[in-house]
Amino acid sequence: MPTAWVRTSLFVNQPQTKTKFLINQILESYDTIRIEYTGEQLNMFDNDVYLEVIRLAQDRPPSEKIIFNRHSFLRALGISGGKKNYDALHQSLQKLKGNTIKIINFKSGDSFSLIDRLSWDEESGYWWFSIGDIVINMFRTELSYIDLEIRKSLSTPLSKYLQNYMSAGLPGEREVKVDNLLRLSGTTSQLKDFLGKGRGLPKALDELKAVGFITSYAIEKNKNGEHVVKWNRSAHHKSKRAL
Structure with missing residues (x-):
């Protein structure tokens, strides 16, 4: 895309x-x-x-x-x-x-x-x-490659949104404020529900890790007390970023 x-x-x-x-x-x-x-x-x-x-x-x-x-x-x-x-x-x-x-x-x-x-x-x-x-x-200009085989293994809409979002960035370690993910993804749940263990964001990240899209992640607070999610992923094999 x-x-x-x-x-x-x-x-x-x-x-x-x-x-x-x-x-x-x-x-x-x-x-x-x-x-x-x-x-x-x-x-x-x-x-x-x-x-x-x-x-x-x-x-x-x-x-x-x-x-x-x-x-x-x-x-x-x-x-x-x-x-x-x-x-x-x-x-x-x-x-x-x-x-x-x-x-x-x-x-x-x-x-x-x-x-x-x-x-x-x-x-x-x-x-x-x-x-x-x-x-x-x-679609002939700058693209983010979405791995469709991985996508078939994802069961939640949020997992798929995160796959889109993370595919747009450079590979390696990246981070984003959780509030921004809520806003951009159109998620309407409260922050505490979004961060709830076994649901929301942690569940989606666990799924992305299980299928090998990301190798690790962490949810923590930055120096301003804002929740931030950090992750590490490899480049898609078709992406110019992988060259």
């Missing part, structure tokens, strides 16, 4: 059942670029779906019709078929199509949707989509 996206609240740590419609919502971000979002709020299931969309669109020209089978699409995410999951996939793709993202950088900007076109045939099970040139060009 584009590095500028993974440390924002574009895809949030919220259940699929808790969605709301946003209008010109300024996304939480570290970057100086202003990102505004209009559409149904996107969660980490939508993020998984979009990662597969982008994988299928790799090396394809803008606006090309990309045909796929819905069962094979779900299987690539590690999800079985069936009406409930087909409906969830359809709803997610419609959310990804039915949004408007506005990126403003000083006096210039772009406005686009994550998916440009979407069509489907319920009888055959074959659907198709296309991606616009703005998005394609973004």
